[in-house]
Amino acid sequence: MEIERVNETTIKFFITYNDIEDRGFDRDEIWYNRERGEELFFEMMNEANDRDEFELDGPLWIQVHALDKGLEIVVTRGQVTDGNVKLEIPVTQDKNDLEEDLVDLMNDDSDDDDNPESLELIIRFRDFEDIISLSHNFFVDDLENGLYHFEGRYYLHVLFNDETYNEDEQDDMLSQMLEYGFESDISIYRIKEYGKEIIAESALTNLRKAFSKR
Numbered sequence: 001m002e003i004e005r006v007n008e009t010t011i012k013f014f015i016t017y018n019d020i021e022d023r024g025f026d027r028d029e030i031w032y033n034r035e036r037g038e039e040l041f042f043e044m045m046n047e048a049n050d051r052d053e054f055e056l057d058g059p060l061w062i063q064v065h066a067l068d069k070g071l072e073i074v075v076t077r078g079q080v081t082d083g084n085v086k087l088e089i090p091v092t093q094d095k096n097d098l099e100e101d102l103v104d105l106m107n108d109d110s111d112d113d114d115n116p117e118s119l120e121l122i123i124r125f126r127d128f129e130d131i132i133s134l135s136h137n138f139f140v141d142d143l144e145n146g147l148y149h150f151e152g153r154y155y156l157h158v159l160f161n162d163e164t165y166n167e168d169e170q171d172d173m174l175s176q177m178l179e180y181g182f183e184s185d186i187s188i189y190r191i192k193e194y195g196k197e198i199i200a201e202s203a204l205t206n207l208r209k210a211f212s213k214r
Helices: 017-022 034-052 128-135 165-178 189-193 203-210
Strands: 002-005 010-016 061-067 070-077 079-081 082-086 098-104 118-125 144-150 151-163 183-184 196-199
Touching: 002 034, 010 017, 010 034, 017 070, 034 061, 034 070, 034 189, 118 128, 118 189, 128 151, 128 203, 144 189, 144 203, 151 165, 151 189, 196 203
Parallel strands: none
Antiparallel strands: 002 010, 010 070, 061 070, 061 098, 079 082, 118 151, 118 183, 144 151, 144 196
């Protein structure tokens, strides 16, 4: 997938149909299955955030161009000031191949106090022994985490709730866990659909109880 930063508020993606299928999506279902289409979109946006720090917040204007070899997607982030939305929409050079223009009013910051967001993380491990070592050196037992196996690798899905832990505490816990594994940009939806669930809840706690320290 190619990612191009157009300006401060706009980012452009190009993803081939082969890449879409490699990610576990059918090229047709992303149009007819809204949930699957959203999964692909958020997976792409997470990659953009990791690579170019383009945060997914506020109103978004999304342009999808269906091309012969793939999709070109232009995402413009709006600015909310005193309840008013300001969008600087880039001019489309060729509107004949425009498949869809839509404004998705999502993630309004005014509701953040009532609905605290969770930081979601996928950690990949070289082997099972590294996960065992982590479980015996990390003792935060109320942290949501599940263990999965996908394409020969083990993945730990972790959720940090902002209501329970502040940003500094989350950073500290993240640093501890990444001493044993690597942050992955693969989506949990793909892992759950095509991988195998090992321990759905409290994976680290259960591993610590089941396996002795190595």
